[in-house]
Amino acid sequence: MTNLQKEDFSKWYLQTIQKADLMDYSPVRGCIIFKADGWELWEHIQEDFNKYLKTQDIRNVYFPMLIPKHFLEKEEEHVEGFAPELPWLTKVGDEPLEEPYALRPTSETLIGDAFSNWINSYRDLPYEINQWANVFRWEKKTMPFLRTSEFLWQEGHTAHESEESARERTMAILEAYATLIEDTLAIPVYRGQKTPSERFAGAVDTYSVEAMMRDGKAVQAGTSHYLGQNFAEAFDIKFLNRNNEHEHVYTTSWGISTRLIGSLIMVHGDEQGLVLPPKVAPTQVILVPVGPWQKNPEILDRLKELKASLAQKDLRVRIDTTDNTPGFKFNEWELKGAALRVEFGPRDLENNQAVIKMRDLNDKESVSLDGIEDYIVEQLDVMQKRLFDSAVKRYEANEHTDIDTLDELKAHIEKSKAAGEVPGFVLIGWDGTEETEAKIKEETGFTTRNIPFNPPVEKTVDIVSGKPAKHTVWIARAY
Template sequence: MSNLQKEDFSKWYLQTIQQADLMSYSPVRGCIIFKPDGFELWEHIQEEFNKFLKAEGIRNAYFPMLIPYSFFAKESDHIEGFAPELPWVTKVGNEELEEPLALRPTSETMIGSAFSEWINSYRDLPYEINQWANVFRWEKKTLPFLRTSEFLWQEGHTAHADEEDARRRTMRVLEAYRDLAENFLAIPVYVGQKTPSERFAGAVDTYSIEAMMKDGKAVQAGTSHYMGTKFAEAFDIKYLNAENEHVFAHTTSWGISTRLIGALIMTHGDEQGLVFPPKVAPTQVVLMPVGPWKKNPAILEKLGAIKEELAAKNLRVRLDDSDNTPGFKFNEWELKGACLRIEVGPRDLENQHAMVKVRDLSEKVAVDFPELTDYVEEQLAQMQVRLLENARLRNKANEHLDINTLDELKQHIKTCQENNEPTGFVLIGWDGSEETEAKIKEETGFTTRNIPFEAPMEKAVDLVTGLPATQTVWIARAY
C-alpha cells in the first residue's frame, strides 16, 4: 500500500485539505476561500487567544486596510522589508490618487500614527491593543493556509514607558503563543530569538516559536517583536513623563496567523486525512446509525438523546443520518478529522451499548449507554495529550545534534533524500556573521530558525568557518 504522505508530502497536503472541504481556490492568484470547517478552526484559535488578551486587559480594535505611502516612508527599514510584497491602490475610477495607498502588510505604521495622537502622558501607558484582520503580501510562491497573498491574522501593538516593560510584554506574549501552540493545538514548538537577518523589518529584537512538520520542514508559528523607540521616533509617539520631560515610548508588536491551520494539518494529519486535537476540532464527535436503521426509529431516537447529552457538555457533535453507506461515512469523517465516532445499530440497541472509535486509535470499543458521556470526555482529553506527546517524540527523532561542518550537513541532506526521510532540524554552531548564514542558505536551502532559549546542547564551532561559535542555532528548510 502506497504512503502518499511519505512519498510526496506537498501533494498529500493539497489533496487532503481540498477533499476534506477546508478551502477552495479563489479566482485571485494566491488567495483562498475558507470553507466553514476551515474558518471554524480559525474561530476556535481566536476564541482561545482572546481569553489571554482579556485576562491581560488588552482590548480588540480595528484599523483601516489602506495605508498611505508616506506612512511607510517614515520608517525606512520597514518599507524596505515589505516593498517587494506590497500591492498598491493608485486609482479610483479614472482618477489618479494624490498619494498611493498600500493594502496593509501589517499595521505598525497606521497604529503608530494613531498612538502619536492618543498617547500624551505616562498615565496613558502602557497602551495595549490588538486587532484581528486580513493582510496582504503578494507572495510569488503560495501554499494554502501556509503562504497566501491574503491571509488572516491577529496583530497586537503596545506602547510602554520604558524598555523593561516593553520587553516584559514581548516575552509574555511569546509564552502565550507557546501555550496556544502546545496546549491547544498540540503542536510542540522551539522557542527562541531570531538572528538579525531574520528579524522583523524595523524591529530591535524578534522572537519566535518554530514548529516542525511531519516532513521535517519548519513553520514559523508566531513572532513577538521588541521595536525599541524606532517606530516611536518615526511616528512621534512621545509622552510627558513624571519628571515633566517629553520622551519616546517603547513599542512592541506580535502576531499569529492562519498559517497555524496549515501547521496543525501538517503536524497531525495521516494517510486517512485530517487529525485534529479535540480542543480545536470543528467536529469532536460524530454520531452514526448503522445496519438497517431506517426500519427502526428507536436508533435515531437514541442517537438524538446521546447528541443532546453530549451537546449539554459543550461538545461539538454532529449526527450523520445521510443515505451514504457506513463505509463511505466512516472514511469521510476520518478524512474531515472528526475526533471520535459513535455508532448505534439494532444489535447495539439490544445490548444497550454504542460502538466507539477514536480517530487516532485503531480499535473500536463497546461502551454501555450510561457510561458513554464520561467515556467520550475522557477519550477526548487523552487524545489531546497523546497528539502532543506523539508530535514531541517525532520531533526528537528528527533533531540532529551531531552535524558540525557544512560538508556533514550536505551529506545528511543527501542521505535523507536517498532514503526519502525528513531532513528535520539541525543544531549548529554559528559565528554570528550574516556571511556564514547566507552561505548555508545558498548551498543547502537551510535557514536559521531561531537561537533557542533552551538548546539541548551548546555548539562550540561555526558550521561554515570552523571558527569559535558565538551562538547555538536551529536551522531547517522551511515553508
C-alpha cells in the first residue's frame, strides 16, 4: 500500500496501467499496444454505443483511412486546425506518390465528398452514419490512452435538411455520450458548450462532456459538433428541398475515443490499482480457492459450478487456479480491477458459505452459497451505483464557484498544492474574449473546459478583465 496516487498522480497512472496489464509501450512514437484487458474495455464501450446507434437507426460504415491532400484543403479552418499534426504517406515501395495522402485525423472531408454523391433530395435526409476507426494526430506530448499518435474512436457524421434538425442531433448525441459515460462507465460529466477557441476546426458550435480525474484535472470525454453548412459548401453537398430548391445540407459530427479508457482508470483507480465499474470490468467476478484446496477437489468443483452458473447469467468470471498464494492472488486481482472476489476454502465448504470482497470496499462478507448468484448480481449492481455516487461526491468536493479574480485563482491553486489537495474545477465569469482565455492559461495553466448548460451559480464578472461576464465557464487543468 503506497501513497503514490496523491504524491505523483501521473506516475501512479503510468505504473498502474502497465502493472495491471492494460497496455505496453511500442517502438512507434506516441503509439501504445492495447493488451487484452485494455482492449476489452474498448469493446464494452463499443457494444454499448452500438446499442444506442441501433435505436437511432444510425448504421456503421467504413471509409478509407487515407485522405488526399487536396480534400483536406477544401475547408480552410479545418486544414489549419490539423496541419501540424498530420502524418503523410508520400511513397509506396520506392515510388513517390503524385499526391500525398494524410493519415486521417478525422473524416469530415472524405465523408463530405461521399455525401455530395449520395444525397439528392430531402427524402434522403437525415443521412446518418457512424464508423469505428483508427485516427492519427501526431501531437507533441503523448500520454497512454489519453493522447496517443494513433487512437481508436467512433466518428458519427450526419446531414440534415435544416439547422434545427442538425442541432437536435448534435444535442441528442451529447446526451447519449453523457448517458454512456455516466451509466456504463460510472463517470459523472459536465455537459456544456466549448468556447470558440476550443472549437473543432471547421465547426460552428462544439459541445462537450467533460470529466474530472482524481487529480482534479479535466478530460474532454466526448464532443459533438454542429458544422452548419461549412463542409456542405466546401464539398458541394446540395439537396432538393421541400420547396424544390437546391440547398446545402446542414451537417454534424461527433466522437468518443479510447481516451475514455484513460478516464476510467483516472476516475476510479486507487492505490491498489484499477477499480473498474462492473458493467465494463473484463473480470467481473474472480473466484479464488483458498486453504488446502488442492487436497480437497470438491473446492475447485464447487467453484467450477459457481463459475458456470454465473456465466449463465452473462457474467464475466474467472477462476484463479495458479500456484500463487492467496495473498498474491488477492493483490493481483485488486490491481487488475476485478469487481468482486469470491474466496472459497475447506471451512467455507463445511459451512456452505463463501467470502465476498468488493473491489471498492475494505470489508469482506460471508455469504451463504444458497442463492449466492443472485447476491453477486445484486452487489455488482450496487457497486456500479456506488462508484458513480462516490465520483459525484469527489467532484463536488473539488468544484470551486467562489473565485472571482485571477489572484484568487492563483491563491487557490497555491493553497491546494500546499495542502496536498487538487485545485479541481473552477467556475468563473468570462467576458467572451480570447485574450482572457489566453491570460488564464498563461498564468495558471487552466483552460476553459465548457460553458455549462446549467451552471450551479451564474457568474457576473470576468475573472481577468473585471468586465461584465458574458458566460459562466468551467476552467481546469486538462489532459
